[in-house]
Structure formats: C-alpha cells, structure tokens
Amino acid sequence: MAKDFQTREENYAQWYNDLVIKADLAENSAVRGCMVIKPYGYAIWEKMQSVLDKMFKDTGHVNAYFPLFIPKSFFSKEAAHVEGFAKECAVVTHYRLKNSPDGKGVVVDEDAKLEEELIIRPTSETIIWDTYKNWIQSYRDLPLLINQWANVVRWEMRTRLFLRTTEFLWQEGHTAHSTKEEAIEETEKILNIYTKFAEEWMAVPVLQGIKSPNERFAGAVETYCIEALMQDGKALQCGTSHFLGQNFAKAFDVKFLSKENKLEYVWATSWGVSTRLMGALIMAHSDDHGLVLPPKLAPIQVVIIPIYRKEEQLKQVSEVAQKIKKSLEEKGISVKYDDRDTYKPGWKFSEYEFKGVPVRLAIGPRDLENNTVEVARRDTLEKEILQIADIENKIEHLLEQIQKKLYHRALSFRENNTYAVDTWDEFKDVIENKGGFVLAHWDGTAETEEKIKDETKATIRTIPLDSKKEEGKCIFTGNPSKQRVVFAKAY
RNA sequence: CGGGGUGUAGCGCAGCCAGGUUAGCGCGCGUCGUUCGGGACGACGAGGUCGGGAGUUCGAAUCUCCCCACCCCGACCA
Structure with missing residues (x-):
C-alpha cells in the first residue's frame, strides 16, 4: 500500500492533497481557487448538513434564503465589517456580454455597466440586517431565529481543497433578540451545538473559547469559537459563533418597541460552519493508507465484497451477502454490496x-462452508473471522466502538500535543519544533499578540472558556496575566 | 503584487542544452484469453493543435521574441 501516497511523515501537505483526490472527495476545477466537490465528498457534506440542520431546528431555528448579491453601499454601513472584508470581495460591475469586435469570443459590454456594483456575499450580515429592518417592529417579533445554507465567496490568495477555497459552502445563522443576555445565551447555545456536533459526530475533540480582539469577526463584539488540533500539530478553527451586540442594528437602524413602550436597538448574533469541516474530518483521523471516516458520517458504513471464481459461486455468495445487507439495513446501517x-x-x-469505509465484510466459498464472514475495521486495520449468526448486532456494536475509538484517539493526540510553557525560549522551542497547542500567559494586548505572531507565526487560537484563573506573567512582556491562552500555528 | 518554477496522450514524465525519418515511456483506457481470500498477467489495440502567436531555417517539441495559463514560496484569511 501507499505506493501512490506520500506519507504524513514525508510531506503532510502533499498527503492531504493526495488523500482528497484519491478518496474521490473533491478536485480542483477550471476556476482558480474553486473546487468541484465530487459525489463521495458531497455525500459526507450532506450528512453533516442534515445532522446540523436538525440540531438547529430542534432549538427553534428556521431556514430561509437571502440573495447572493449585496449592493456595495450596504457593505460600508458597518465600519469594522467593511474593513475586515473589503480586501477579499468579488465585485459584479456589468450585466451583459457582447460579441468581440475581432470576432474571437465575447467581451464585456461597456454599455451595460451597473449603476451600483454588486458584491458577491462573503457573508450575509448586511443584506440580512437590511431585510430584518422591515421585519422587526415590536418585541413580539423577537426573537428572530434564522439560518441559511448557502455558498459564499472570499477572494483568498492561496487556496487548499476544503480548508480554504474561493467559493465555499456553509450555513450562516442570523438571529435577533430583545436583550443582550438572550443574544449572548444564543451565541453560547450555538457554540455548544457546534461542539456536540464536532465531538459526537465528527469524533473531533475541540476547545471552546473566545477569540482575541485580533482574531475577532469583523463587526462582532465577541467571537466564540471551537478549535481543533490536526495531526501535523497545526490548529484549525472549526466553527465560530458571534455576539454582534447592537452593531448591525445601529448600522441598519433596526429598532423595536419594548414592553415598556421604549424604542430600542435589537441585539444580534451570527454563527457558521463551512465545508472546512471536511478538512478537519479528513486531517483528524486519516492515516497513510487513506481516509478514515467516523461511522456516523460515513456515506457507506459497511461494504460487502464477494470472493468467487465461478458464476455459480457468486450466486451462492450473493445470496448470503444480500441477507446480511438486509439485516444490517434494518438496523439503520448503510451498506454497499x-x-x-x-x-x-x-x-x-x-x-x-x-475511501475510509469503517467496516468491510468479505464473503467467499470458505465462509459459505463455515457460516462465517471476514470482518475488517478501517481504524485499526484489524481483521477477524466472525460467525454469521447475530452478525447485525455485532456490526452495530463495532460501528459504535469505532466511533468512540476515533474520538479517543484524537483526544489523546491532542492531550499529548498540548504544552504549558512559562518562558519565551520554551515557547519558541515548542512552537518551532513540536507544534501543537501551547498554553501560555499573555498580557492581553493586541501589540503583544502581533509581535508574537511576527516572531513565531503562532497566534492566539482561543481564550478557553473553561480554563482556571491563574496569576502569571506574559511570556513575551512579563506583564501580569490572569489566565493562560491557547497559542498555535493555524490553518 | 514580489521571488522561483512548469506547460509534450486522461494522469505522471523523458526528449530540448549540441534542430534532421512515422514524438517516446510508465500508469490508466479498449478487445480477447487465463485469473479472482490484499491494488493479477499475457497478446493485440485506441489515444498528440508538443500552452498560443510570430520569427530564424531546406527543416522547429528543440533556437529567438512576445503573449497566455498553471504550480510552489511570501503578504491576506472560515
């Protein structure tokens, strides 16, 4: 094996690319920076979508759809927001083409210039808050709990399949509340949904925390995030949930009359996860033999492969295989024969x-004689021969085991690659030579964070929610600090 | 946008420096046969505007000039 794979050890980045291509998840398209998500990859995304969608709906959210295009003027209404996104916006300036005068192809028709340019959404806060203005008058209209599944475009300079593409798919929730407390509660509720999804479905352990001001979403008061550690020791932001305060309500003049008959600005949140989760899923579990998928998100959970020589044997094997397939499917397990x-x-x-299929069954003439089946699990590459009797319960149990095993393997990897350091030399050494999460004291200033980034490429990935308060000295300036924050090099 | 590199069959490459019949190799693809419990083997076969344009030459994948595209490294980022 691995004859056409680079190993993680040899070249991690290449390993990741090879994996995405070879496992048939996605490929680069004719459009620079944009990928084609292939059926097998898209099937995983669809599973992610359906689980998350249910979680959102179970907590009272509904889906809607807002336009792909945003008038340029909307963008400039919230100062920090424009500032953050201006450099990566695709802009539509014309609405018509015409035949080229030299007869070779088509050119932009200069007569068809738009009065006002349209921005292709990099995120939808502005168009959504411009719309909410008309939907909200009274406290009776609140809360407004809306999600949309959409594509967005951010003109990135360097792209990588799933991890950073010019166009990507995501969901973005946008909620409006009558009080600050309720909006913060919503922000945290979503963070918990993301955490549950990452850990229980993707089997990827994540740290919950808030972003430093430098890393905060453009236009947010507070950005909450979940952060995972990949096998090369780099961090990957997996989801963000923003408390927007009244910033967008003020920018778009969204007010409501309270019970007390007072006119007040609405409190807002927004939150999202994207196809980047595919990257996290791939990098968290896969090995030098290819993709490893957690059973709960695998499009095919069990594959059955017949071993035979003659038509007659295939017929006999198929009969048994079909029976097993049916009994597994009755358990809700997805099976491919x-x-x-x-x-x-x-x-x-x-x-x-x-392709990372969690469980493989092989059935051949020998098994027919003995009423057995060969069971191979992808996570450990172990094989065993099992009696066919009661196979559906054994497999069901095995899938649960694999799901747990993947989570715990990823968790112990993270634990083994998390370091608490107290000196600058130690900090540089760990970041440079080991990678992983580094817990260190920080004086709380943007300047210090910036300098640390310049010298080591490491940034504050998150300020953990559950960390103990602990007096200490900033590793860079020596100034007092009240808690450790998580540093890492990031994707 | 800076710095480096690459464009030759679906994919990966050789050929170019020292121009010369029908432009090769591996994988993949098709047909047939033998195979089938960890990526089978043999025989035959299909497949090319040599990135584009102009020039030098009796003759250009090969030399010259211009253009285009893509990749890698850096600045930006879910």
Missing part, C-alpha cells in the same frame, strides 16, 4: 480502504 465483476477483490479492498 460491491459485486462488480470488473474489479478484483484485492483492488476493491484497497479502494474502500483509501
């Missing part, structure tokens, strides 16, 4: 291995 005769068993073993 791959009886294509255009590929050999060995080839199929490899294919499903690098």
Whole structure:
C-alpha cells in the first residue's frame, strides 16, 4: 500500500492533497481557487448538513434564503465589517456580454455597466440586517431565529481543497433578540451545538473559547469559537459563533418597541460552519493508507465484497451477502454490496480502504462452508473471522466502538500535543519544533499578540472558556496575566 | 503584487542544452484469453493543435521574441 501516497511523515501537505483526490472527495476545477466537490465528498457534506440542520431546528431555528448579491453601499454601513472584508470581495460591475469586435469570443459590454456594483456575499450580515429592518417592529417579533445554507465567496490568495477555497459552502445563522443576555445565551447555545456536533459526530475533540480582539469577526463584539488540533500539530478553527451586540442594528437602524413602550436597538448574533469541516474530518483521523471516516458520517458504513471464481459461486455468495445487507439495513446501517465483476477483490479492498469505509465484510466459498464472514475495521486495520449468526448486532456494536475509538484517539493526540510553557525560549522551542497547542500567559494586548505572531507565526487560537484563573506573567512582556491562552500555528 | 518554477496522450514524465525519418515511456483506457481470500498477467489495440502567436531555417517539441495559463514560496484569511 501507499505506493501512490506520500506519507504524513514525508510531506503532510502533499498527503492531504493526495488523500482528497484519491478518496474521490473533491478536485480542483477550471476556476482558480474553486473546487468541484465530487459525489463521495458531497455525500459526507450532506450528512453533516442534515445532522446540523436538525440540531438547529430542534432549538427553534428556521431556514430561509437571502440573495447572493449585496449592493456595495450596504457593505460600508458597518465600519469594522467593511474593513475586515473589503480586501477579499468579488465585485459584479456589468450585466451583459457582447460579441468581440475581432470576432474571437465575447467581451464585456461597456454599455451595460451597473449603476451600483454588486458584491458577491462573503457573508450575509448586511443584506440580512437590511431585510430584518422591515421585519422587526415590536418585541413580539423577537426573537428572530434564522439560518441559511448557502455558498459564499472570499477572494483568498492561496487556496487548499476544503480548508480554504474561493467559493465555499456553509450555513450562516442570523438571529435577533430583545436583550443582550438572550443574544449572548444564543451565541453560547450555538457554540455548544457546534461542539456536540464536532465531538459526537465528527469524533473531533475541540476547545471552546473566545477569540482575541485580533482574531475577532469583523463587526462582532465577541467571537466564540471551537478549535481543533490536526495531526501535523497545526490548529484549525472549526466553527465560530458571534455576539454582534447592537452593531448591525445601529448600522441598519433596526429598532423595536419594548414592553415598556421604549424604542430600542435589537441585539444580534451570527454563527457558521463551512465545508472546512471536511478538512478537519479528513486531517483528524486519516492515516497513510487513506481516509478514515467516523461511522456516523460515513456515506457507506459497511461494504460487502464477494470472493468467487465461478458464476455459480457468486450466486451462492450473493445470496448470503444480500441477507446480511438486509439485516444490517434494518438496523439503520448503510451498506454497499460491491459485486462488480470488473474489479478484483484485492483492488476493491484497497479502494474502500483509501475511501475510509469503517467496516468491510468479505464473503467467499470458505465462509459459505463455515457460516462465517471476514470482518475488517478501517481504524485499526484489524481483521477477524466472525460467525454469521447475530452478525447485525455485532456490526452495530463495532460501528459504535469505532466511533468512540476515533474520538479517543484524537483526544489523546491532542492531550499529548498540548504544552504549558512559562518562558519565551520554551515557547519558541515548542512552537518551532513540536507544534501543537501551547498554553501560555499573555498580557492581553493586541501589540503583544502581533509581535508574537511576527516572531513565531503562532497566534492566539482561543481564550478557553473553561480554563482556571491563574496569576502569571506574559511570556513575551512579563506583564501580569490572569489566565493562560491557547497559542498555535493555524490553518 | 514580489521571488522561483512548469506547460509534450486522461494522469505522471523523458526528449530540448549540441534542430534532421512515422514524438517516446510508465500508469490508466479498449478487445480477447487465463485469473479472482490484499491494488493479477499475457497478446493485440485506441489515444498528440508538443500552452498560443510570430520569427530564424531546406527543416522547429528543440533556437529567438512576445503573449497566455498553471504550480510552489511570501503578504491576506472560515
């Protein structure tokens, strides 16, 4: 194996790219920075979507859809927001093409210039708050709990499949509340949903915390985040939930009459996770043999491969395989029976291995004689022969085990790669030579964070919510600090 | 936008410096046969505006000039 894979050790970045391509998740498109998400990759995203969508709906949110285009003037209404996004906006300036005068193709028709340019949304706060203005008059209209599934465009200079693409898919929630407390509660509620999803479905342990001012969302009062550690020791931001205060309400003049008959600005939140989660999923669990998927998000949880020589044998094997498939499906397990005769068993073993299918069953003539089946699990690459009787319960249990195993493996990796350091030399050494999360004291100033970044490339990934208060001295300036924050190099 | 590099079959590459018949190799693809419990093997076969344009030359993938595209490194970022 691994004959056409770079290993993680050899070249982590290359390993990741090879994996995405070889596992048939996505590929680069003809458009620079934009990817084609292939059916197998999209199936994983669809699973993520359906789980998250249910979680949002269970907590009272509803879906809606807002336009792809945003008038340029909307953008300039919230100062910090424009500032943050201006440098990466795609702009529509014309609405028509015409035949080129030289007869070669088409050119932009200069006569079809838009009065006001349209921005392709990098995020939808502005168009949404401009709309909410008309929807909200009274405290009776609140809270407004809306989510949208959409594509957005951010003109990044360097892109990587799933981790950073010019266009990406995501969900963005935008809520409006009558009190500050309720909005903060919403922000935290969503953070907990994201955490639960990451840990219980993706099997990726995450740190919950808030962002330093430098890393805060443009236009937010506070940005909460979940942060995961990848196998190369770099951090990946997996989701953000923003408390927007009254910034957008003021910018778009969204007021409501309270019970006390007073006119007040609305309190807001916004929150999102994107196809970047695919990157986290891939990098958290996969190995040098290919993708490893947690059963709860695997499009195919169990694959059955027949071993046979003659047609007659295939017929007998198929009968047993179909029976097993059916009994597994009755348990809600997704099963693929791959009886294509255009590929050999060995080839199929490899294919499903690098596609990360959690469990593989092989059934051949020997099994027919003994009423057995060969069971191979992807996470540990272990194989065993099991009796067919009661196979559906055994497999169901095995899938649960794999899900847990992946989470705990990722968790212990994170624990083994988290370091508390108290001196600047130690800090530089760990960041440079080991990677991982580094817990260190920081004096709380943006200047210090900036200087640390310039010298080491490490940034504050998060200020953990659950960390103990602890007096200490900033590793860089020696100024007093009240708690440790999490530093790392990040994606 | 700076610095480096690459464009030759679906993919990965050789050929270019020292110009010369029908432009090669590996993988993949097609047909047939033998195979089938960890990426099978053999035989035959299909597949090319050599990134584009102009020039030098009897002759250009190869030399010259211009253009284009893409990749890597840096500044920006979910």
